[in-house]
Amino acid sequence: MTSNSIRQKEIAEKTGYSINTVSLALKGSPRISEETRLKIMECARQLNYIPNVVARSLVQKKTNxxxxxxxxxxxxxxxxxxxxxxxxxxxxxxxxxxxxxxxxxxxxxxxxxxxxxxxxxxxxxxxxxxxxxxxxxxxxxxxxxxxxxxxxxxxxxxxxxxxNRQAGAYKAVSHFIQDGHRRIGFIRGAMNDEEKQNGYTSALQDNGIDFDPGLVSIIQGDGYKAGYASVQSLYEKGKATAVLCSKDHIALGAMRWCREQGIRVPEDIAFIGFDDIAASSFADVPLTSVQYDVxxxxxxxxxxxxxxxxxxxxxxxxxxxxxxxxxxxxxxxx
Amino acid sequence: MTSNSIRQKEIAEKTGYSINTVSLALKGSPRISEETRLKIMECARQLNYIPNVVARSLVQKKTNxxxxxxxxxxxxxxxxxxxxxxxxxxxxxxxxxxxxxxxxxxxxxxxxxxxxxxxxxxxxxxxxxxxxxxxxxxxxxxxxxxxxxxxxxxxxxxxxxxxNRQAGAYKAVSHFIQDGHRRIGFIRGAMNDEEKQNGYTSALQDNGIDFDPGLVSIIQGDGYKAGYASVQSLYEKGKATAVLCSKDHIALGAMRWCREQGIRVPEDIAFIGFDDIAASSFADVPLTSVQYDVxxxxxxxxxxxxxxxxxxxxxxxxxxxxxxxxxxxxxxxx
Missing domain, CATH: 3.40.50.2300 (Response regulator)
Incomplete structure (x- = not known):
C-alpha cells in the first residue's frame, strides 16, 4: 500500500465517506458534489495530504x-x-x-x-x-x-x-545630439538604472561632449512628483536644453513643471522618457520615449x-x- | 516510522547525503550549504516530498x-x-x-x-x-x-x-444636481458597474429628474480611448451638461476630446470620475472623483x-x- 492510499483511508475514516468517494473527490471527479469535495479537501488539508491539482501532478510530476x-x-x-x-x-x-x-x-x-x-x-x-x-x-x-x-x-x-537599456539610452542621447543639443541632462531613478546611465555617458563620449556631473540628478521616490521637483535645477543651474529621464513618469512630471513656468517643450527644453507607457502618448505634448517592448x-x-x-x-x-x-x-x- | 521519515530516508539514499543532512536541509537550516540544499530539494521534488516552507507548515499546519x-x-x-x-x-x-x-x-x-x-x-x-x-x-x-x-x-x-459604489454614484450625481445640472449623463464601463448605475438612477429619481436612456452610454474596451470616443453623442445629441464616468480613465479621455473641440470643462460640461487615481489630480483640469479608498x-x-x-x-x-x-x-x- 502506498503512502497516498494510506492517507486516503485515513481521510475516508475521518469523513465517513468511502475510499472510492475520497479518491474520486481528490481527483476532482465531476461525480462528486462540490460540498462533499470541499469536506474531503478540508480533511485532506488537515492531514497534510495534498489534493486535486497536486494529486494530478503527483502522477505527471508537474503542477502546470x-x-x-x-x-x-x-x-x-x-x-x-x-x-x-x-x-x-x-x-x-x-x-x-x-x-x-x-x-x-x-x-x-x-x-x-x-x-x-x-x-x-x-x-x-x-x-x-x-x-x-x-x-x-x-x-x-x-x-x-x-x-x-x-x-x-x-x-x-x-x-x-x-x-538592452544601455542601447536605449545611447539611442535617445544620440537623437538629442543630432537635433543640435550639447547640454543634455539625465534624471535617474535610484533603482536598477545604472545601464541607462552607462548608455548616456557613452553617447556623450562618442560625440566628444564632456560629462558634467551637474547635469545628472539622481532622484528618490515617486516618478511624477520627483520629476516635477528635480527639473528646475537642471534647467536653471545646469542650463540643460534636453533631458533624458529614466522613466516616462519622471519626464511627464518634469514637463508639467515646465508648463506651469511657461517654459516651452521642446523649444526651450526637450525631453525623452523610458518605457513608452500609455500616458506618454496622451500627454499635452506627446512624449518621445524609449520603448520597453513588453x-x-x-x-x-x-x-x-x-x-x-x-x-x-x-x-x-x-x-x-x-x-x-x-x-x-x-x-x-x- | 512516519511517512515523512520514510521519504527522508529515500532522499538520503538517492542523494548520498545522511538522513540528518537531509532533515536539516528540508528544515532550511543554515548549517547546510545552498548547493546541497538545492540538490536535496530537487530530489524531494522528484519524489513529491514537499520541502522547506511546507515541511515547516507540516508541523504548524500552516503555510503562512x-x-x-x-x-x-x-x-x-x-x-x-x-x-x-x-x-x-x-x-x-x-x-x-x-x-x-x-x-x-x-x-x-x-x-x-x-x-x-x-x-x-x-x-x-x-x-x-x-x-x-x-x-x-x-x-x-x-x-x-x-x-x-x-x-x-x-x-x-x-x-x-x-x-459602497452605489452610495458613491449617488453622492456624485447629487453634487451635480446641487450645482444646478439637470441633464446628467453616465458613461458606464461594461464590467461590474451595475451598482454605480443604481446609484445614478436613484439620485435622479430622488431629485425628481426623469431617467433618459439617451444619456447613458455603455462602453467597451480601453477606458481612456472609449471615454474619448463616447462623450460626443452625450454632449451633442443628449445635451448633457454633466457626465458621471464609471472610471477616471473614461473621464480623462472624455475631457481630452472636449479640449480638442474647444469645449470648456467645467463651464460647458462637467465631469466626475470614479476611483481617484493618481493621474486624475495631475490632469489639465484636475478631475473630481469618487475615491476608492484602497x-x-x-x-x-x-x-x-x-x-x-x-x-x-x-x-x-x-x-x-x-x-x-x-x-x-x-x-x-x-
Missing part, C-alpha cells in the same frame, strides 16, 4: 504552475508584463502565481524558496541586480527552469530575456521557459541563453 | 501563505490593492501569492482550486459578480477563510469588505482574514461579516 517574481506592481511596465505572461501561460495550459519583492533582497530570496516549495514547474523573474545571483545560479545549475526578465547585461546567473520580452521569455521545462522532462541539456531585445525610440513632439 | 485573486492588473486600483495587501501581509509574517482571472468565471474557479490545493491559509479576492458564488459559499461553509473585496451589495457568499479596504480585509484564520485555529465560530466603506467625493475643478 509557473511562478513569477516582480519587484513591484506600481510600475506600469511590470503590471503589463504580469498580464501578458499570464495570458501566454494560460494559452499554454499553465497557471501563473505571482509574488512581489518590494526591491528587498530578503523577500526575493524568500519568494524563490516559497515558489520552489510550492512545486512550480519554473520561474520567471525581474531580478534585483546581483542580490541573489548566487542562489539563482545554483538553481540553474540544478536544472531548475528559471528565466530572468532583466540583468542580461551582467554575468547572468541563468537564462535571460531583456531589453510583448517581445514576455513572449520570448515564456517560450524559453517552456522549452527549458520540456528539455528537463526529456533530460536534454542546453547552454545558458541570453536574448537582448533592442529598443526602439518612439519619436513624438517632446 | 495567502492567496489573492484579482480580475486583472491593468486597473490601477487593483494594482494598488495587490501592493497594499502584500505589505500588510508581510508585516503580519505572511507571503502573498497572486492569481488573475481576466474576468473569466472558469479562470476564477480554477484559481480558487489551485490556491486551495497549494494549501494557502486563506484567500482574498475581487470576485466576478455571482460567477462562483455557490463555490465560494461552500468554501465559507467549510470554514475556509475567504474575504471578498467587492460584491458585498449582493447576497454575499462569504465575508466581504467593499466600497488603504481602508485592504487594511480591513486583511485584518478580517487574519482574524478568521486565527478563529479557525482555535475552532471559534463567528457569523459572516460585511463591512461597507462609504466613499468620499474628492472635489476638484472638473
Amino acid at each position: 504552475t509557473i511562478g513569477i517574481i516582480l519587484t513591484e506592481l506600481m510600475n506600469p511596465i511590470l503590471t503589463e508584463t504580469a498580464q501578458e505572461i499570464e495570458q501566454l501561460l494560460k494559452q499554454a495550459g499553465y497557471n501563473m502565481m505571482l509574488m512581489i519583492t518590494n526591491f528587498s533582497p530578503e523577500q526575493e530570496a524568500e519568494a524563490l524558496d516559497v515558489l520552489v516549495s510550492r512545486q512550480v514547474d519554473g520561474i520567471m523573474m525581474y531580478p534585483l541586480v546581483r542580490a541573489n545571483f548566487s542562489k539563482i545560479r545554483a538553481m540553474h545549475d540544478q536544472r531548475f527552469p528559471i528565466v530572468l526578465l532583466a540583468g542580461g547585461e551582467y554575468d547572468s546567473p541563468s537564462d535571460a530575456v531583456y531589453m 510583448k517581445s520580452v514576455t513572449k520570448k521569455a515564456t517560450e524559453l521557459l517552456l522549452k527549458r521545462i520540456e528539455e528537463k522532462e526529456h533530460k536534454v541539456g542546453a547552454p545558458l541563453q541570453k536574448i537582448a531585445i533592442d529598443p526602439k525610440l518612439i519619436i513624438r513632439q517632446s | 501563505t495567502i492567496g489573492i485573486i484579482l480580475t486583472e492588473l491593468m486597473n490601477p486600483i487593483l494594482t494598488e490593492t495587490a501592493q497594499e495587501i502584500e505589505q500588510l501581509l508581510k508585516q503580519a509574517g505572511y507571503n502573498m501569492m497572486l492569481m488573475i482571472t481576466n474576468f473569466s468565471p472558469e479562470q476564477e474557479a480554477e484559481a480558487l482550486d489551485v490556491l486551495v490545493s497549494r494549501q494557502v491559509d486563506g484567500i482574498m479576492m475581487y470576485p466576478l459578480v455571482r460567477a462562483n458564488f455557490s463555490k465560494i459559499r461552500a468554501m465559507h461553509d467549510q470554514r475556509f477563510p475567504i474575504v471578498l473585496l467587492a460584491g458585498g451589495e449582493y447576497d454575499s457568499p462569504s465575508d466581504a469588505v467593499y466600497m 488603504k481602508s479596504v485592504t487594511k480591513k480585509a486583511t485584518e478580517l482574514l487574519l482574524k478568521r484564520i486565527e478563529e479557525k485555529e482555535h475552532k471559534v465560530g463567528a457569523p459572516l461579516q460585511k463591512i461597507a466603506i462609504d466613499p468620499k467625493l474628492i472635489i476638484r475643478q472638473s
Whole structure:
C-alpha cells in the first residue's frame, strides 16, 4: 500500500465517506458534489495530504504552475508584463502565481524558496541586480527552469530575456545630439538604472561632449512628483536644453513643471522618457520615449521557459541563453 | 516510522547525503550549504516530498501563505490593492501569492482550486459578480477563510469588505444636481458597474429628474480611448451638461476630446470620475472623483482574514461579516 492510499483511508475514516468517494473527490471527479469535495479537501488539508491539482501532478510530476517574481506592481511596465505572461501561460495550459519583492533582497530570496516549495514547474523573474545571483545560479545549475526578465547585461546567473537599456539610452542621447543639443541632462531613478546611465555617458563620449556631473540628478521616490521637483535645477543651474529621464513618469512630471513656468517643450527644453507607457502618448505634448517592448520580452521569455521545462522532462541539456531585445525610440513632439 | 521519515530516508539514499543532512536541509537550516540544499530539494521534488516552507507548515499546519485573486492588473486600483495587501501581509509574517482571472468565471474557479490545493491559509479576492458564488459559499461553509473585496451589495457568499459604489454614484450625481445640472449623463464601463448605475438612477429619481436612456452610454474596451470616443453623442445629441464616468480613465479621455473641440470643462460640461487615481489630480483640469479608498479596504480585509484564520485555529465560530466603506467625493475643478 502506498503512502497516498494510506492517507486516503485515513481521510475516508475521518469523513465517513468511502475510499472510492475520497479518491474520486481528490481527483476532482465531476461525480462528486462540490460540498462533499470541499469536506474531503478540508480533511485532506488537515492531514497534510495534498489534493486535486497536486494529486494530478503527483502522477505527471508537474503542477502546470509557473511562478513569477516582480519587484513591484506600481510600475506600469511590470503590471503589463504580469498580464501578458499570464495570458501566454494560460494559452499554454499553465497557471501563473505571482509574488512581489518590494526591491528587498530578503523577500526575493524568500519568494524563490516559497515558489520552489510550492512545486512550480519554473520561474520567471525581474531580478534585483546581483542580490541573489548566487542562489539563482545554483538553481540553474540544478536544472531548475528559471528565466530572468532583466540583468542580461551582467554575468547572468541563468537564462535571460531583456531589453538592452544601455542601447536605449545611447539611442535617445544620440537623437538629442543630432537635433543640435550639447547640454543634455539625465534624471535617474535610484533603482536598477545604472545601464541607462552607462548608455548616456557613452553617447556623450562618442560625440566628444564632456560629462558634467551637474547635469545628472539622481532622484528618490515617486516618478511624477520627483520629476516635477528635480527639473528646475537642471534647467536653471545646469542650463540643460534636453533631458533624458529614466522613466516616462519622471519626464511627464518634469514637463508639467515646465508648463506651469511657461517654459516651452521642446523649444526651450526637450525631453525623452523610458518605457513608452500609455500616458506618454496622451500627454499635452506627446512624449518621445524609449520603448520597453513588453510583448517581445514576455513572449520570448515564456517560450524559453517552456522549452527549458520540456528539455528537463526529456533530460536534454542546453547552454545558458541570453536574448537582448533592442529598443526602439518612439519619436513624438517632446 | 512516519511517512515523512520514510521519504527522508529515500532522499538520503538517492542523494548520498545522511538522513540528518537531509532533515536539516528540508528544515532550511543554515548549517547546510545552498548547493546541497538545492540538490536535496530537487530530489524531494522528484519524489513529491514537499520541502522547506511546507515541511515547516507540516508541523504548524500552516503555510503562512495567502492567496489573492484579482480580475486583472491593468486597473490601477487593483494594482494598488495587490501592493497594499502584500505589505500588510508581510508585516503580519505572511507571503502573498497572486492569481488573475481576466474576468473569466472558469479562470476564477480554477484559481480558487489551485490556491486551495497549494494549501494557502486563506484567500482574498475581487470576485466576478455571482460567477462562483455557490463555490465560494461552500468554501465559507467549510470554514475556509475567504474575504471578498467587492460584491458585498449582493447576497454575499462569504465575508466581504467593499466600497459602497452605489452610495458613491449617488453622492456624485447629487453634487451635480446641487450645482444646478439637470441633464446628467453616465458613461458606464461594461464590467461590474451595475451598482454605480443604481446609484445614478436613484439620485435622479430622488431629485425628481426623469431617467433618459439617451444619456447613458455603455462602453467597451480601453477606458481612456472609449471615454474619448463616447462623450460626443452625450454632449451633442443628449445635451448633457454633466457626465458621471464609471472610471477616471473614461473621464480623462472624455475631457481630452472636449479640449480638442474647444469645449470648456467645467463651464460647458462637467465631469466626475470614479476611483481617484493618481493621474486624475495631475490632469489639465484636475478631475473630481469618487475615491476608492484602497488603504481602508485592504487594511480591513486583511485584518478580517487574519482574524478568521486565527478563529479557525482555535475552532471559534463567528457569523459572516460585511463591512461597507462609504466613499468620499474628492472635489476638484472638473
